[in-house]
Every structure is written in C-alpha cells, then in structure tokens.
Amino acid sequence: MNILAYDFMQRAFVAGIITAILASTMGVFVVLRRMSLIGDSLSHAALSGVAVGMLFGFYPFYGALIFSALAAFLIEIIRKAFDKYAEVALAVVMSGGMGLAVVLISIGKSFNADLLSYLFGSLVAVTTADVWLISGVGLIIIVSLVFLSKELFAITFDEESARVSGIQVNAINTYFTLMTAMAVALAVRVVGTLLVSALMVIPAAVSLQMAKSFKATFGIAVGVSVLSVISGLYLSFIFDLAPGGTIVLIASSILMVVIGAKRLQS
Amino acid sequence: MKDKSNEVVNIIDVTFAYNGRPVLENVNLAVNRGDFLALIGANGAAKSTLMKLMVGLLKPKTGKVMIFNQDLKGFNQWNRIGYVSQQAAQINTAFPATVEEIVGTGLYGGLGHFIRREEKREAVQQALKLVGMEDLSRRLIGQLSGGQRQKVFVAKALVKNPEVLFLDEPTTGIDASSQQEFYDILMRLNEEEGITIVMVTHDIGNIFHKAGKIGCIRDKGAYIHETLDEVTEEHIAETLGYRILHGVKEHKLEVRQ
Numbered sequence: 001m002n003i004l005a006y007d008f009m010q011r012a013f014v015a016g017i018i019t020a021i022l023a024s025t026m027g028v029f030v031v032l033r034r035m036s037l038i039g040d041s042l043s044h045a046a047l048s049g050v051a052v053g054m055l056f057g058f059y060p061f062y063g064a065l066i067f068s069a070l071a072a073f074l075i076e077i078i079r080k081a082f083d084k085y086a087e088v089a090l091a092v093v094m095s096g097g098m099g100l101a102v103v104l105i106s107i108g109k110s111f112n113a114d115l116l117s118y119l120f121g122s123l124v125a126v127t128t129a130d131v132w133l134i135s136g137v138g139l140i141i142i143v144s145l146v147f148l149s150k151e152l153f154a155i156t157f158d159e160e161s162a163r164v165s166g167i168q169v170n171a172i173n174t175y176f177t178l179m180t181a182m183a184v185a186l187a188v189r190v191v192g193t194l195l196v197s198a199l200m201v202i203p204a205a206v207s208l209q210m211a212k213s214f215k216a217t218f219g220i221a222v223g224v225s226v227l228s229v230i231s232g233l234y235l236s237f238i239f240d241l242a243p244g245g246t247i248v249l250i251a252s253s254i255l256m257v258v259i260g261a262k263r264l265q266s
Numbered sequence: 267m268k269d270k271s272n273e274v275v276n277i278i279d280v281t282f283a284y285n286g287r288p289v290l291e292n293v294n295l296a297v298n299r300g301d302f303l304a305l306i307g308a309n310g311a312a313k314s315t316l317m318k319l320m321v322g323l324l325k326p327k328t329g330k331v332m333i334f335n336q337d338l339k340g341f342n343q344w345n346r347i348g349y350v351s352q353q354a355a356q357i358n359t360a361f362p363a364t365v366e367e368i369v370g371t372g373l374y375g376g377l378g379h380f381i382r383r384e385e386k387r388e389a390v391q392q393a394l395k396l397v398g399m400e401d402l403s404r405r406l407i408g409q410l411s412g413g414q415r416q417k418v419f420v421a422k423a424l425v426k427n428p429e430v431l432f433l434d435e436p437t438t439g440i441d442a443s444s445q446q447e448f449y450d451i452l453m454r455l456n457e458e459e460g461i462t463i464v465m466v467t468h469d470i471g472n473i474f475h476k477a478g479k480i481g482c483i484r485d486k487g488a489y490i491h492e493t494l495d496e497v498t499e500e501h502i503a504e505t506l507g508y509r510i511l512h513g514v515k516e517h518k519l520e521v522r523q
Contacts, residue, residue, distance in 0.1 A: 032361065057508075154371040157361060159420070160351035164321045165375030166344030207362070213407065214363040 003237050011131050012123045012243070016229040018138040019190040020199070022183045024225035025145055027200035028207065028217055030180060032156050034086075038075065039197035041090045042102060042184040045071030045097030047193045049185075050118045051104035060118070061133055064185040072181035076174075121192030121244030123233065134186050141179050148172060153214060190229075191244035199225065202251040209258045224254055272298050273335055274430050274462050275320050277488075280329035284314060289315055291486040294328070297430070302456045302463045303490075306471045307483030308506055314352060314465040316483060317434050320464065321349050334429075343480040344375055348423030348461075350416075352434040357415070359408040360407025365418050366390055372425035393425040394418075396459070397451055417451065424455070431455065432460040437469055445469065449476050470506060 003009045023039075030038055049067025053060035071093050078089035104113060117125055124135075145152075151172050154162040163169050187196040207220035232247030275297040282290045289312040297320075298302055308314045319331055320325040321337050329337040334346060369390045373381055381389075395401040397417040407415060416436050423431055433452075439443045453476050455461045467473050474480070480497050482489040482505035489505075491497045 032358075055507075150371070150374045153363075153367075156373045157363065157368060158351060158353055158357065158370060158419075160323060160353050161349055162371075162375070163323060164344065164347060164349035164351075165372065165426075167375045208360065211362040212364070214367045217362045238387065 003234065007236065008126070009125050009233070011126045011128065012233055013230070015126045015131050016123055016190055016233055016243075016247075017226055018134050019183075020203075020225040020229040021189050021222055022138050022141050023187045023196070023199040024203035024221040025218060026141075027182050027185045027204040027225075027258060028221050029152055029156055029176065030200055030202040031208065034089070036201045037087065037090045037094070037197065038072075038180060039184055039187075040198040041075060041094040041097065042068045042071050042181050043097075043188050043193040044076075044094045044101065044195040046117070046185045046188045047118055048097050048100035048104060051101050051108065051186070054114060055104055055108040059129070060114075061130060061185070061189060064188055065182060066117070066138070066190075067097070068185040069178055072177045074260055076177060117192075118188055119193050120242060121188075121190055121195060123190050123243040124237075126189065130189055136187065137182050137186060141183055143178055144175065148175070151163045152176060191247055195244045195248045198251065199228075199249040202248070203228070206251075206255050206258050209255075209262055221256040224251060228254065269481065274301070275335070275464070276332040276335075277316075277320065278330045278332065278432065279332060280319060281322065281327040281488070282312070282319060285317075286506065288486060290329075292489075293486075295481065295488045295490055296367050297462060297464055299429070299462055300456070300460060301479050302453070302467070302477045303479040303481055304470075304477035305466045305472075305481040305483055305488075306466070306468070306470050306502075306505055311483045311505075313483045314434050316333045317464065317466050318433055321347060321432050325444070333522055345426040346429050347429035348372075348420075348426065348431040350419045350423050350431070350433040350436050352438070359415075361407055363407055364403065365394070365399065365405050365407060365410070365421075368407055368418060369393055369403075369422045369425055372422035381410075389425050391422075393421040396455065397421045398422055412440045413448060416440060416444075418450060420448075424461075428461065433463070433465040435466050435468065437467065437472075445472055448475060452476070462513070470502065 004013070031038060038109040046064040046068040049063035049065070052058040053063030073094050075089045078092055079086055080154065082088045105244060119240065143264040151162070151167050154165065154167055155169055159169060184196055186197050191199050203221040203225040206224045207217045209218050228247050228251040232250045233243055236243040273296065277293055277295040279422065280290060280293045281288060293316065296365050298304065305313045305316060319326055333341050334343065347362055356366060370386055373386060373389060391400055391403065397420050399414065399417050399421060402410065402414065407418065437448055440448065449472055452463055452465070465473070465477070478493070480491045480499055482491070484505045489501070491501065
C-alpha cells in the first residue's frame with residue numbers, strides 16, 4: 001500500500017520529519033544541560049496558547065509559539081530566584097501552563113475536541129498552513145543551530161571557560177531558550193503536549209548510550225528520531241493507531257533495546 | 267595590536283562584596299610577564315573570587331582591573347588569556363565528547379568559525395602535545411583519569427596560544443603523583459614556553475618550590491611575596507591557619523594540616 005498517495009500522509013511525513021530533526025537536535029543540548037523536563041513545561045504552556053488562539057479566533061499554532069516563548073523566559077526568571085533548585089521553575093511553569101489551559105477550556109467549551117488534537121497530537125490532521133509554518137520556523141532553528149553549534153558546545157561543556165573565551169554566553173543562552181520554545185511548539189502539533197518531551201529526550205538518551213563523539217551524538221539522535229517518526233507514522237496508518245503515541249513507543253523501544261544490548265555487551 | 271609591555275594583570279584598589287558583605291577590600295596586585303604566581307589562602311578567603319575578578323567573570327564594586335594595560339571593562343583580546351575553571355574539575359564525566367573535540371572548543375569565541383579544519387586539528391594536536399596527551403586525542407573524556415582530564419583542560423586553555431594561563435584550583439581531587447606531574451607541566455610551560463601562570467591552590471606543599479611568587483589571601487587582602495625567600499612560616503600559618511613543620515627556607519615544605 002502506498003501511503004504517500006494520500007495528501008494528508010505526505011503532509012504528515014514532511015511535518016514529522018522536520019519536527020523529528022529539530023526536537024532531537026535541541027534535545028541533545030537540553031539533556032546535556034540537565035533540563036530534560038523543559039519540553040514538558042513548555043508544551044503545557046503551548047497548550048494554553050492553543051486554547052487562547054481558539055478562544056479568540058486566531059490561528060492556534062501562533063498561540064502555541066507565543067505562549068511557549070513567554071514560558072521559556074518565565075522559566076529563566078524563576079530559575080534566577082531559585083538558582084539552586086532549577087527544577088522548581090520547570091514545575092511551576094508546567095503546572096501554571098496546564099492550569100491556564102484547563103481554565104480556558106472550561107470557558108470555551110465548544111473547542112474541546114479540537115484542543116484534544118493538540119494534547120495527544122494529530123499528525124494526520126496537519127494542514128498545509130501547518131506544514132509551511134513548521135518548515136519556516138524549522139529552517140530558522142536549524143540554521144541558528146548550525147551557526148551557533150560550536151558556541152553551544154563550549155557553553156554546555158563549561159560555561160565559565162566559555163565566558164572567558166569571549167563567547168557571548170548570556171545572549172546565546174537567551175537565543176537558545178527561544179529556539180527551544182519554538183521547537184517545542186512545533187513538536188506539540190506533531191506528537192502532542194503530553195508526548196513532546198519524549199521526542200526531545202528519548203533520541204538524546206539513545207545517543208548518550210552509543211555515541212563515541214559529540215558529533216556522533218547528534219547523528220544518532222537525529223537518526224533515532226527520524227526512524228521513529230517514519231515507522232511510527234507507517235504503523236499508525238496500517239493499524240489505525242494514534243501516531244504520536246506510536247512514534248514515542250517506537251523511540252522508547254529503541255532505547256530499551258540499546259540499554260539491553262549494552263548490558264549484554266558488558 | 268598586541269601590547270608587549272611587562273604588565274599582564276594590574277589590580278588597583280579593588281573591593282568586592284557578596285550581598286553587601288565585603289570579601290576583598292582595597293586589593294592591589296600586579297602580575298608581570300613570565301611570573302608564576304600561586305594564590306594561597308584558607309577556605310572562603312576569596313582566592314577564587316580574586317581570580318574571577320582577574321578574568322572578568324566578576325566585576326569589582328570599586329577599583330579597576332587592568333589586563334595587558336587595558337581596562338578589563340572594554341577588553342576583547344580573549345585569545346591572549348587561557349583559563350581553567352574550577353567547574354572543569356567537576357564536569358559531567360559522561361559528557362559524550364572526545365579529547366580532541368573538547369580541546370577544540372578552546373578555539374571558539376573570537377574567530378573560531380573561520381578556522382580551517384586542518385589548522386584546527388594542528389592547533390589541537392600542538393596543545394595536546396604540550397601536556398603530553400597527544401596519543402589520547404580520540405578517547406572520550408569520561409574514559410580518562412582525573413589527572414589526565416585536568417591536562418586536557420589545560421590543553422583546551424592553551425590551544426589559542428595564550429600569553430597568560432589562569433588556573434582555579436586545578437588539582438582538586440587528583441592523586442598525589444598526578445599532581446606532581448601536573449605541576450611539572452605548568453613549570454615547563456612557564457619556563458620553556460614563557461607563559462605567565464596565575465594559579466589558585468590549596469596545595470601549598472607541592473606548589474611552594476615551583477611557583478616563583480606567592481600571594482597570600484587573608485583578611486580581605488592580598489599580600490604578595492615577590493620571591494620565596496620573603497615567605498616565612500608565620501606568613502603561611504597566618505594565611506592557611508596551620509603551621510609548617512619545616513622547609514620554608516629550603517623552599518620545600520612539609521605541612522601539617
């Protein structure tokens with residue numbers, strides 16, 4: 001069966017593959033910076049942005065992007081107040097984002113069904129407008145990452161030394177935060193709020209088990225992520241499963257197999 | 267254009283406070299080209315604070331820090347400075363990067379993007395050679411011992427051919443024989459390569475006869491002894507809070523903590 005004969009599947013594959021590349025690349029930096037849960041926090045904030053969009057009648061994806069970015073900066077502000085308890089900021093923004101989303105859902109009862117597609121992802125319902133937005137924002141993120149990858153590597157490894165090397169650490173960190181927020185908002189459309197963190201963290205976790213260099217870490221993470229999205233989409237189409245959940249289950253299975261193989265090896 | 271005068275660092279009347287509590291007051295200190303200065307002091311004496319002021323990680327409340335005759339506020343020739351942070355000793359040993367990749371990050375900052383791959387590889391190999399680690403360039407950082415890792419961090423600081431190397435407690439958590447080897451490398455860099463070295467350390471027993479200059483950090487001030495002959499048992503006891511068994515005159519200390 002040629003599933004690419006269907007327009008909606010073509011859009012799903014394009015959006016899915018772009019998101020897989022973005023989420024896994026950002027995910028490597030996020031995991032190495034010990035901020036694995038930032039995806040969860042930002043995606044819950046993005047959901048409230050989607051609800052605002054639906055409530056006030058504008059494109060919900062814009063709401064997700066704006067709220068995710070605002071949440072990212074809020075995390076930075078709260079982190080400064082609790083610099084020894086970084087996870088407090090993530091928990092506060094995650095529950096705050098969810099709280100706001102729930103309140104907005106209760107106000108705008110009519111859009112509950114649409115909102116659910118953002119909660120669990122609705123890759124097969126991706127519109128042409130969604131694909132354009134994912135491609136445009138995705139391109140900006142990828143170009144930024146390629147241009148700043150060396151500086152991000154230096155900062156992630158040893159922030160103090162990076163400052164003394166003349167790297168503009170604060171500016172790059174702020175920009176990275178904004179890029180993370182954008183990537184999360186895009187991933188929300190694909191796998192949904194509840195699973196976005198998995199698409200960022202699991203491929204990075206697999207690569208940390210296997211990689212023999214920093215460069216290879218990205219190659220493996222992107223490979224696992226793209227493989228999970230392609231096979232997840234295919235299987236979900238064949239067996240009529242939820243695509244977001246299928247993608248994440250495949251990525252999780254790859255991680256389990258890699259951990260098992262490493263244990264056997266040692 | 268690079269200034270080749272004798273002065274590397276000049277701290278002028280610097281005061282620094284954490285949350286309104288001064289930890290350094292009216293400190294004056296000069297580091298000249300070719301110096302090997304060891305800054306010693308008890309825990310909390312603000313040795314690392316002083317070093318962070320020198321490299322611009324902290325800003326003085328009052329006073330001025332000059333580096334290569336320029337005010338640190340507008341300084342941008344970071345390739346003239348190498349820095350091994352205290353954080354380096356506490357890195358995540360599961361970080362998925364090779365020795366070569368980590369040393370290469372020392373080149374980023376200024377014009378790192380425009381360095382050709384071959385040039386970069388050569389600079390990295392040269393820096394690794396200076397610390398005797400060229401054979402381990404493909405190893406993951408987590409596969410090295412604590413002593414080897416510290417040498418990698420020094421190579422990372424050396425990769426841009428700096429004129430001065432700042433090291434903040436670089437031997438923390440390293441066994442005694444690796445420490446000895448590490449100090450020998452620093453001495454060689456100072457004597458043969460002409461690199462000025464400023465180092466914060468607790469390890470007075472090992473560093474005493476290797477450093478040419480000792481800076482005692484105590485009572486919110488810095489007391490610099492230009493030669494080891496100037497240092498007395500009392501100076502060390504006042505600074506560190508414990509007495510030396512013997513060896514100050516011979517420049518080889520035996521310490522009782």
